[in-house]
Each structure stands twice: as structure tokens, then as C-alpha cells.
Amino acid sequence: MSKLSALHQAMSRLDGLWADADDAADLSRDRLTAVHSATGELRRLLDAVHADVAAVISQESRSELGAGGLAKQQGFRSAETMIAATTGVSRVEATRLVAVGEATASRTDLRGSRLPARYPALGEALTAGRLGVQAAGLIVALLERCRISAGTDRIAEAERILTDKATGLSLDDVRRLVTRADAWLDPDGLEPKGEEMRRRRSLTMFERDGMLHLDARIDIETAAPIVAAIRGYVTAAFAARKDAPDANAPDADAPYVDRRTVPMLQIDALALFCAHVLGCEGESLPLAGATVVVRITLDDLQSGTGCATIDGLDQKVSVGAARRMAANGGVIPCVLGGGSEILDWGREKRLFTRAQRLALVERDGGCAMCGLPPQMTKAHHLRWWSRDHGPTDLSNGVLLCETCHHRIHDNGWEIRIDGEGVAGKVWFIPPEYVDPECRPRLGGRARFDMAA
Structure with a gap:
């Protein structure tokens, strides 16, 4: 089925679901859910058609055509500028449309013979309305970035797996998936990337509007204990909030009610930790058992290849970074497949160890x-x-x-x-x-x- 045929069918389904209703408020919950799903499918299919069109506009606007290129004839510097102005999207989004369209469209060789698309599985998912252009753009960018280092077979396998797993995920979750896939495709690139990130780490402080502003850029290895400690403090604060005497009081000014938002709690945690380092006396800091756990397989640890993960963070780190972190205090190295430890306690213990x-x-x-x-x-x-x-x-x-x-x-x-x-x-x-x-x-x- 072509993209246009699928688009027409999706529009017909939406028309049928919306029949006899003036607006969304007139829909039952079942119909509302069905309309919501049909709208999402229609939007994905429309974006897929748009990506096809964008790729052809780019082809018809290529630089060797000079003033005869389509975009320049229409008064634009490039295909991306034309697409952005016509559709009201950003130039970045227009560039993504072109990239996805070119990556999933059939090609021709120098003799004019038809060639399959560079990423046929992604193209099929777009045509079926299972995947949106934004998610496909993230996957295409990763595959293109790792195409040389990973090789053709590995890229084809990654395309198939990513296309399957990205179906039904939010764009935020697709970003997490792509982050993990990056390490899977190019594990040898983690160490140089980590070194580059460490060189770019920074924290700047400046005062404006009567407040101190912090702008931090932190590599994952350095960030791990910061994230674990701050999240632990926030978790402990929410647990204490439930046990407070006035936790359910409607009065916001009740003396024991903690009304701080998560961002407020996070900056309070940072301030508390810094005060503690400066010599604060008193009870120990409430961190709800926060610990940095670095996980790595025994084979990777022994061979020095592969990568490691840190609980609560998506970006993987190199084996070298894992070894350095394991040498620091407050970090638990979790080696998988190594020494055994009893994990199943049956009915002997009520609480998980x-x-x-x-x-x-x-x-x-x-x-x-x-x-x-x-x-x-x-x-x-x-x-x-x-x-x-x-x-x-x-x-x-x-x-x-x-x-x-x-x-x-x-x-x-x-x-x-x-x-x-x-x-x-x-x-x-x-x-x-x-x-x-x-x-x-x-x-x-x-x-x-x-x-x-």
C-alpha cells in the first residue's frame, strides 16, 4: 500500500469516528481514545508523505542546478529554507524531513537503474504509520553517524531492531533507545567520546536579576555521583512529606507542609551538600540510600572492551571510565556473570535484600x-x-x-x-x-x- 492510500484510509477512519460529534467534548471515552489513536496515525502518515516530498524538493534544488533549482526559482536559498517557510516549521525540522525522506526513498544508480532505499525497514514503518518522522530522524542520524565504524551488516541489524523497538514509544523514549544503541554500534568510540566530554565539562556562575545562575555541562562519569545524591535527597524529601503531621492539611501555610517543587528540592540539595562540605555540623545528610552503581560484564571488565552502564543514566561509559569510577568511594561496581550471590530467598525474608x-x-x-x-x-x-x-x-x-x-x-x-x-x-x-x-x-x- 502506498503512503497516499494509507493516508486516505486513516482520514476515512477518523471521519467515521468523529461522525455525529461537534467537538471532542461530545465523544465518549472509548471514541475519544479511538480518535486520539487515529489522529496520531494520521499525523505520522502525513509526516511520511511530507518527508517524501521534501526529499524530492531537495533533489530538484541541488546546487549543480544553479539558478534553475526549484528552491531558487521560488526565491529561497535552499530546499530546507523553502520547506521551513512554506510549512511554518524550523529549519532544523525541515532538514530532518529531507534527511528522512532521502534515507527511506528508493534510489537510482549512475545508469538510472532502481536501487532499494538506504533504510528500507524504516521506510516500511513510515508507510504503515507505525513511526513518526521525528523518531525516524533520530534513528537515521545515528545510523549515518556509525555507518563506517559499524559496517553494513551491523547497521542493517541496528535498523531492524531500532525500528521494531521504537514503535509505540514516545520521542523521549526513542532518544533513550538511540543513546543506548550508540554504544552498541560503536563501543570503541566511547573512550574518545568520554575524553572529549571531560574536556568540555564546565560550570559557570553569574548573577542576574538578584539571583545566582548556574550553567553546568557535565560528562557522565563526573555527573554520576551528583545525580545519585540529588535524586536521593529528593526521594527522601517526598518520603518525609508523606509522614509530616500536616501532610494532608489544605492550608498551604501549615507549619509542617513542604510545598517545594522538584527543581526547588534539587537546588536545596546542592546547597545542603556544599554547606556540609564547608564544615556543617549536625545530623548526616538524608540521601535515601543513594548509591552510584556501575554495571559491567565480567568479559568486558577482563578484556578492557565494551562498555558499562550507570544506574539512573542512559549514556553508557567506556570500560576505562568504569574502572576509574570503581576506584572511588561511594561507587558500587556490579560485575555481571562473576561471583555468585544468593538472590532468591523464597519465604525466608519478607523484604527484598x-x-x-x-x-x-x-x-x-x-x-x-x-x-x-x-x-x-x-x-x-x-x-x-x-x-x-x-x-x-x-x-x-x-x-x-x-x-x-x-x-x-x-x-x-x-x-x-x-x-x-x-x-x-x-x-x-x-x-x-x-x-x-x-x-x-x-x-x-x-x-x-x-x-x-
């Missing part, structure tokens, strides 16, 4: 449903300890933030764990009113790992 929680973080990456970092989650029994006599095992545990924990219990979602230990996968099964077919949705770290 520290070792079990580290294993759950390895599997789930944080909140298995929404992706919040590990510091903001708790380990929960799938089969309850008291009611269902569920064991305190990895196969019966999952990391969830407080919000997702309540959402799952209150709205009838189910959770299934496939596989054993840290290699298991977490699946969320929606209730029938959300999805009549109850199709499982992959959760945890597996959503972003480069595994077929």
Missing part, C-alpha cells in the same frame, strides 16, 4: 513501567507476601515508583515476568477497557536494550 534490589535494577532499569530512575522506586511483590503468600524472589519482584504501583493496583493491570533472574523480562498486561485484546507491553530495561 540489597543484592536482590541491585539485581532488580539490572533487569528493570528503574520503574519498570514509566522509567523513573532506581532511586525513586521500591521493590514490590507481584504476589503479595501476606495475602498471596508470595515469595521474596526475583521472579516475584518488580521495581515500581509509587504512582505506577497505585495505577497498576487501582486500574486492573497485571504484571508477568518471563525468564529467570536478571535475564527475565517484565510485561504489563492492560485491562480490557484499555485494550480489548489485552496485548502485553514490554517494560523494564528490555525496552531500550539492543537485543532482537
Whole structure:
């Protein structure tokens, strides 16, 4: 089916769903959800058609045509300028449209023979309306950047995996996926990239409008303890807020009510840590057990190749960075596949141990449903300890933030764990009113790992 045919079908579906309604307020919840899905599909298909058009405009405006190029005939310096002005998007977005269109369109060789598209799997996903141009643009940029270092076969495999995994993800989650895929495609590039980032790290301070402004650019290796400590403080502050005497008081001026936002808490944490370093006396800082955990396989650690991950951060680091971090205090090096430690305690223990929680973080990456970092989650029994006599095992545990924990219990979602230990996968099964077919949705770290 062509892009235009798919576009017409999507428009017909939307017309049918919107029939007899003057505006969205007249729609039932079921129809509202259906219209929302149809609108998303229509938007993706329209962008796909636009990308095709943008690629041809770029071809017809190439520099060797001189003044006879399409864009210059229309009074524009380039195809991107013409597209941006005509559609009201930024020049960056116009450039992305051209790049995606060129990467997914069929080509011709010097003799005029037809060649397949550079990225056919992406093109199929765009034509079917499964993927939007913005997500496709992120994937194309990564594949083009790593095309030489990774090789043709590896790039083709990455295209297939990324296209499949990006379907149904938000653009923010696609960025996380692409960040992890970068290390998978070019692991040898992590060390030089890390060195470059360290050279660019900076913190500038200036006063304006009566306030001090901080502008920080921090490489991942340096940022890891900062992120862990600040997130730990925020988590502890929210936990203390629930236990405060006036936590539910409607009066905002009640003496014990903490009304600070997350950004406020984060800057308060930074100020508190600095004051402590300067010699602050008193009780120890509340960090809710915040710890930097660096995870690396035993093979990578011994060979000095590959990469490592840091809990709560998407960007991977080189083996050299992992070794340097492991030599510092306050960092736990988690070597996978090395020495054994008991992770399944059956009914002997009610609470998950520290070792079990580290294993759950390895599997789930944080909140298995929404992706919040590990510091903001708790380990929960799938089969309850008291009611269902569920064991305190990895196969019966999952990391969830407080919000997702309540959402799952209150709205009838189910959770299934496939596989054993840290290699298991977490699946969320929606209730029938959300999805009549109850199709499982992959959760945890597996959503972003480069595994077929």
C-alpha cells in the first residue's frame, strides 16, 4: 500500500469516528481514545508523505542546478529554507524531513537503474504509520553517524531492531533507545567520546536579576555521583512529606507542609551538600540510600572492551571510565556473570535484600513501567507476601515508583515476568477497557536494550 492510500484510509477512519460529534467534548471515552489513536496515525502518515516530498524538493534544488533549482526559482536559498517557510516549521525540522525522506526513498544508480532505499525497514514503518518522522530522524542520524565504524551488516541489524523497538514509544523514549544503541554500534568510540566530554565539562556562575545562575555541562562519569545524591535527597524529601503531621492539611501555610517543587528540592540539595562540605555540623545528610552503581560484564571488565552502564543514566561509559569510577568511594561496581550471590530467598525474608534490589535494577532499569530512575522506586511483590503468600524472589519482584504501583493496583493491570533472574523480562498486561485484546507491553530495561 502506498503512503497516499494509507493516508486516505486513516482520514476515512477518523471521519467515521468523529461522525455525529461537534467537538471532542461530545465523544465518549472509548471514541475519544479511538480518535486520539487515529489522529496520531494520521499525523505520522502525513509526516511520511511530507518527508517524501521534501526529499524530492531537495533533489530538484541541488546546487549543480544553479539558478534553475526549484528552491531558487521560488526565491529561497535552499530546499530546507523553502520547506521551513512554506510549512511554518524550523529549519532544523525541515532538514530532518529531507534527511528522512532521502534515507527511506528508493534510489537510482549512475545508469538510472532502481536501487532499494538506504533504510528500507524504516521506510516500511513510515508507510504503515507505525513511526513518526521525528523518531525516524533520530534513528537515521545515528545510523549515518556509525555507518563506517559499524559496517553494513551491523547497521542493517541496528535498523531492524531500532525500528521494531521504537514503535509505540514516545520521542523521549526513542532518544533513550538511540543513546543506548550508540554504544552498541560503536563501543570503541566511547573512550574518545568520554575524553572529549571531560574536556568540555564546565560550570559557570553569574548573577542576574538578584539571583545566582548556574550553567553546568557535565560528562557522565563526573555527573554520576551528583545525580545519585540529588535524586536521593529528593526521594527522601517526598518520603518525609508523606509522614509530616500536616501532610494532608489544605492550608498551604501549615507549619509542617513542604510545598517545594522538584527543581526547588534539587537546588536545596546542592546547597545542603556544599554547606556540609564547608564544615556543617549536625545530623548526616538524608540521601535515601543513594548509591552510584556501575554495571559491567565480567568479559568486558577482563578484556578492557565494551562498555558499562550507570544506574539512573542512559549514556553508557567506556570500560576505562568504569574502572576509574570503581576506584572511588561511594561507587558500587556490579560485575555481571562473576561471583555468585544468593538472590532468591523464597519465604525466608519478607523484604527484598540489597543484592536482590541491585539485581532488580539490572533487569528493570528503574520503574519498570514509566522509567523513573532506581532511586525513586521500591521493590514490590507481584504476589503479595501476606495475602498471596508470595515469595521474596526475583521472579516475584518488580521495581515500581509509587504512582505506577497505585495505577497498576487501582486500574486492573497485571504484571508477568518471563525468564529467570536478571535475564527475565517484565510485561504489563492492560485491562480490557484499555485494550480489548489485552496485548502485553514490554517494560523494564528490555525496552531500550539492543537485543532482537
